[in-house]
Amino acid sequence: MFDFLDLERYDLLGAFWVTVQLTVYSAVGSLIWGTILAGMRVSPVPLMRGFGTAYVNIMRNTPLTVVLVAASLGLYQTLSVTLGGRDSDQIGFRLAVLGLVAYTATFVCEALRSGINTVPVGQAEAARALGLGFTQVLTLIVLPQAFRSVVAPLANVLIALTKNTTVAATIGVSEAALLMKEMIENESDVIFLVFSVFAFGFIVLTLPTGLLLGWVSKRVAVKR
Amino acid sequence: MSDLSVLYDVPGPRAKRRNWLYTVLFLVVLGLVSWWVLDTMADKNQLAGEKWLPFVEDSRIWTTFLLPGLLNTLKAAALAIVIALPFGALLGIGRLSDHRWISVPVGAVVEFFRAIPVLLLMLFANEAYAQLTDVESEIRPLYAVVTGLVLYNASVIAEVVRAGILSLPHGQTDAAKAIGMRKGQIMSYVLLPQAVTAMLPALVSQLVVIVKDTALGGALLGFAELLSRVRSITANYGANTIAAFTVVALLFILLNFLLTSFASWLEGRARRSRKGTGAVVTEDIGSDVAVVSAPGDDRTDGPGGPGHGPGDGGVRKTR
Secondary structure, three states, rough: OOOOOOOOOOOOHHHHHHHHHHHHHHHHHHHHHHHHHHHHOOOOOOOHHHHHHHHHOOOHHOHHHHHHHHHHHHHHHHHOOOOOOHHHHHHHHHHHHHHHHHHHHHHHHHHHHHHHHHHHHHHHHOOOOOOOHHHHHHHHHHHHHHHHHHHHHHHHHHHHHHHHHHHHHHHOOOOHHHHHHHHHHOOOHHHEEEEEEEEHHHHHHHHHHHHHHHHHHHHOOOOO | OOOOOOOOOOOHHHHHHHHHHHHHHHHHHHHHHHHHHOOOOOOOOOHHHHOOOOHHHOOOHHHHHHHHHHHHHHHHHHHHHHHHHHHHHHHHHHHOOOOHHHHHHHHHHHHHHHHOOOOHHHHHHHHHHHHHHHHHHHOOOHHHHHHHHHHHHHHHHHHHHHHHHOOHHHHHHHHHHHHHHHHHHHHHHHHHHHHHHHHHHHHHHHHHHHHHHHHHHHHOOOOOOOOOHHHHHHHOOOOHHHHHHHHHHHHHHHHHHHHHHHHHHHHHHHHHHHOOOEEEEOOOOOOOEEEEEEEEOOOOOOOOOOOOOOOOEEEOOOO
C-alpha cells in the first residue's frame, strides 16, 4: 500500500527537515524583528512610531506569496542580492527566511503590542517614578510581563508560520509542499495517500507545538 | 492617560533634544537603506522611465493584464467566501451539538483542515480534479484554488461561528427555552441572528486572508490572478520586474487595507451598539483563531497608550 513512498526517490524526511529549518530560522528572526517593531510603535520618537505603523500595515496587507516571489524575482534575479548564499538552493532558502521574517514579524509585533496593553498602567508608572527611562521601562518592566501574557497568541503565530513555510515552494525551496507537488504528479494513482502522508506530517509538526506552548502559556502567565 | 503613552515621561528639554537626535539618526539610517536600494536599482537599470511610465501612460497594461488579474483574484475570493460561509456555519453549529456523534467528528474535521497548509489543499484539489473529474484544464486552476480556500476557510469560519455563539449571554438560551422553543428554533431565531453581528468583523478579516491566499494559485497552479500578471507584464514591457511588483503589491495592499478598515469600522460599531451584547469576535493576531472580546474590556487600560489595533485585549474562548 505504501509502495509509492520510495524514500530513495523522494526525500520525504529531508523535505520536512527543510520545513522545520525554515520555521525555526524564521521564528527566531521574526521574534527579534517583531520585538524591535513593537518597541518602535510605542516609542517616544514620532518618526519611529510612524515607520512601525506604516511597515506593519503594508506588510500585513501584502500576500506572503507576493513577498516571497518578489524576493526571488526582484531581489535575487533582478537586483542580484544573494545574502551570501553560494548556490541557488542556499540563496532560495535565505530569501525565503528573509521574506517569512519580514511578513511574520508584523504579527509578532501586533501580538506583543496587545500584550503590552495587558500590563497594568501602575507598573509603568511605578517604573517611571523610580526614574527609569523609556528603554529601561520597556526592557526591564513592561516587555518581560508582556511576553509572559502573549505566549498563546505567539504560539498561534508560530503554527501559522509553520504552515506558511509551504509558500516557499513558490520560489523553489525544496520543502514539503514542493515535494508533495512532485509526488502527486508522479504517483497520480495514489493521490489520496500522498496527500494523507503530507497532511499527517504537518499535523505532527503543528499539534505538539500548540499543546506544548498552550501548557507553557498557562504556566508563565502573570496571575492578576 | 488617554492621549499620552504611560511608558515615558512628558519630554522635557533634554528628552526633546534626545528625541530629535534619535529622529535624525533614524532618518540617516532610513536614508542610507533607501539610497542603497535606489542605487542598486539604478545599477540594474530598474529606475529608467520606460520601465515605470507604461503604468501611467499605457492603458493597455491595465486593461489587458492588471484589471483582469484583479478581477480573477476577486472572483476566486468571492466564490470562496460565499461557498465557505454556509459550510462553516453548519460545521460551527455541528461542533456545538449536544450529540457527541455529531460534535466529535465535526470537531475532528475542523481541526484537521485548520492544521493543513492551504497550499497543500490547493495542490491536492488541482490533481484530484485532473484525475477524477473532467473539469476543463483552463478552468481547473480556479476550481482548485476555490476548493482549497473553501476547505480551509470553512473550518476557520466554523470556529468564528462557534465563538460568536458562545459569546452570547447564557440568559438568551435560557429565556428561549423558558418560552418553549426547541433547539433548532433557539439556534435559528435567537442565537445565530445575534451572533452574526458579533461575527461580522471576523468574517471580513477572513476575507483579507482569502484574498491573500488566492495569490498562491497564481504562483503554483497557473491561475491567472493578479500576482501571475507580473510575469506577463515583465515579458511585454521590457523586464520591469521591480515596477510590476510594486504596482501589483500596491493593488493588493489597497484592496486589503479597504477590507481591514471596513472590518475595524464594523467592529467599532458592534462594540458601541446598545442593541447587541457588545461582544465582538475578532481575528486572533497572526493566526486564524477567532477571539471574543468581552464587553467589559477596557481597551485603553494599558501602557501602550493610543492606537490599539484590532484584536487587542481579546479573551480567548475558542479552545
